Amino acid sequence: MNTQIPKQTIAILGGTGKEGPGLALRWAYAGYPIIIGSRQLEKAQATAKELNERLGFEAATGLENADAARTADFSVLTVVQSAHQPALEGLKDALQGKILVDATARVDFRDPKPPAPPSAARTAQDLLGPGVRVVAAFQNVPAHVLKKNLGQSLDTDVLINADDVEAAKEIIHLAEAAGMRAYYAGGLDNAVVVEGITSLLISINKHYGIKTASIQVTGLVEVEKKEIPV
Amino acid sequence: MNTQIPKQTIAILGGTGKEGPGLALRWAYAGYPIIIGSRQLEKAQATAKELNERLGFEAATGLENADAARTADFSVLTVVQSAHQPALEGLKDALQGKILVDATARVDFRDPKPPAPPSAARTAQDLLGPGVRVVAAFQNVPAHVLKKNLGQSLDTDVLINADDVEAAKEIIHLAEAAGMRAYYAGGLDNAVVVEGITSLLISINKHYGIKTASIQVTGLVEVEKKEIPV
Numbered sequence: 001m002n003t004q005i006p007k008q009t010i011a012i013l014g015g016t017g018k019e020g021p022g023l024a025l026r027w028a029y030a031g032y033p034i035i036i037g038s039r040q041l042e043k044a045q046a047t048a049k050e051l052n053e054r055l056g057f058e059a060a061t062g063l064e065n066a067d068a069a070r071t072a073d074f075s076v077l078t079v080v081q082s083a084h085q086p087a088l089e090g091l092k093d094a095l096q097g098k099i100l101v102d103a104t105a106r107v108d109f110r111d112p113k114p115p116a117p118p119s120a121a122r123t124a125q126d127l128l129g130p131g132v133r134v135v136a137a138f139q140n141v142p143a144h145v146l147k148k149n150l151g152q153s154l155d156t157d158v159l160i161n162a163d164d165v166e167a168a169k170e171i172i173h174l175a176e177a178a179g180m181r182a183y184y185a186g187g188l189d190n191a192v193v194v195e196g197i198t199s200l201l202i203s204i205n206k207h208y209g210i211k212t213a214s215i216q217v218t219g220l221v222e223v224e225k226k227e228i229p230v
Numbered sequence: 231m232n233t234q235i236p237k238q239t240i241a242i243l244g245g246t247g248k249e250g251p252g253l254a255l256r257w258a259y260a261g262y263p264i265i266i267g268s269r270q271l272e273k274a275q276a277t278a279k280e281l282n283e284r285l286g287f288e289a290a291t292g293l294e295n296a297d298a299a300r301t302a303d304f305s306v307l308t309v310v311q312s313a314h315q316p317a318l319e320g321l322k323d324a325l326q327g328k329i330l331v332d333a334t335a336r337v338d339f340r341d342p343k344p345p346a347p348p349s350a351a352r353t354a355q356d357l358l359g360p361g362v363r364v365v366a367a368f369q370n371v372p373a374h375v376l377k378k379n380l381g382q383s384l385d386t387d388v389l390i391n392a393d394d395v396e397a398a399k400e401i402i403h404l405a406e407a408a409g410m411r412a413y414y415a416g417g418l419d420n421a422v423v424v425e426g427i428t429s430l431l432i433s434i435n436k437h438y439g440i441k442t443a444s445i446q447v448t449g450l451v452e453v454e455k456k457e458i459p460v
Contacts, residue, residue: 113420114419116347117346159430184433185430186433189344190426196423202416212449212450216447218444218446219385220434
């Protein structure tokens with residue numbers, strides 16, 4: 001960690017749920033200032049306080065979602081699917097000129113089935129317009145996995161989808177900072193497959209009586225040997 | 231290999247393309263009698279002859295598709311998407327009471343994009359009716375990988391989808407006989423995700439300048455330690 005250069009600020013929008021605090025903890029631990037965003041300022045501040053207590057240092061503050069998005073360098077949206085569209089509508093102005101990471105999981109754990117195109121991230125891009133660079137990531141990473149052993153790398157591969165490859169590279173860097181391997185896996189339309197992988201993992205876990213099934217990308221040995229282009 | 235018990239016969243329907251002969255070679259090498267099916271008897275017989283020459287022993291014969299399906303214990307459909315529905319219509323009677331493995335890949339390599347539900351295998355099940363047990367498998371395994379080093383295990387995970395878990399178990403056994411790890415990953419609807427993974431792999435290969443990207447299931451350590459329920 002280079003402590004000379006201040007790290008960029010990450011807003012976790014809809015960050016008072018399960019997934020958001022997990023990501024926030026990992027980035028805070030890696031030295032990134034965090035803003036927890038919520039529709040209600042008090043809830044955002046309460047979650048930020050909890051995170052700081054868990055961390056043992058002051059890394060997180062709380063703001064309303066649009067203020068959080070406006071203040072941060074990167075925003076990560078971690079709302080449930082039913083809140084996806086209204087949240088985006090309220091964030092459209094604040095996100096112009098920025099990167100939005102959409103982590104929306106569209107598979108219902110109680111009734112898992114593969115979602116149809118378009119992906120959540122494609123819907124977000126269409127709604128936000130070309131002034132926002134949308135990146136899909138982290139839809140499959142369980143919150144309980146993120147919250148454990150903050151300093152350790154996770155045995156988790158994150159598939160990153162974006163139409164803008166440069167934006168994807170920035171998020172690959174953030175994922176790696178949070179202890180995950182991350183790979184560029186095509187444009188925003190491909191994110192529907194990543195969403196659907198959740199449905200496969202739920203089925204595998206159920207059939208084999210485990211809770212730990214996960215998907216890993218292999219065959220990249222050639223990449224690791226040469227300079228990785230990300 | 232137990233040479234005392236004759237192995238079950240596998241028909242590769244639409245087996246004169248690229249994928250079919252690859253699977254046929256591996257099963258023939260493992261001791262399974264193979265029937266290559268085609269719309270044209272002569273083409274089926276020619277492919278069977280080529281396979282026997284490659285193998286150095288007589289394992290494959292050629293028949294028209296419906297005759298192949300009627301004669302075999304298991305049938306594996308390896309047609310391109312445009313031939314999927316007409317092939318199934320011609321096979322409906324012959325397949326009653328049997329298991330059909332649908333290996334149809336719905337992603338076009340030149341214009342890869344995630345397919346929408348329903349999966350090819352769900353379409354097949356609807357068309358064939360409840361008298362046929364459809365299993366989705368092998369949609370992502372490249373033909374060139376199958377054709378190399380026949381006696382060696384492949385570093386490939388096959389995701390198996392079927393509404394009938396007992397049928398899935400039989401195909402998991404066949405996949406393992408062909409040198410692949412195979413896992414049950416839910417019902418036929420989930421197969422659309424497996425189809426879409428091809429789109430992710432094409433994007434990963436293109437971005438990283440490789441040809442070897444593949445998806446592996448991890449987190450099954452617990453399963454390997456205890457008795458695997460398949």
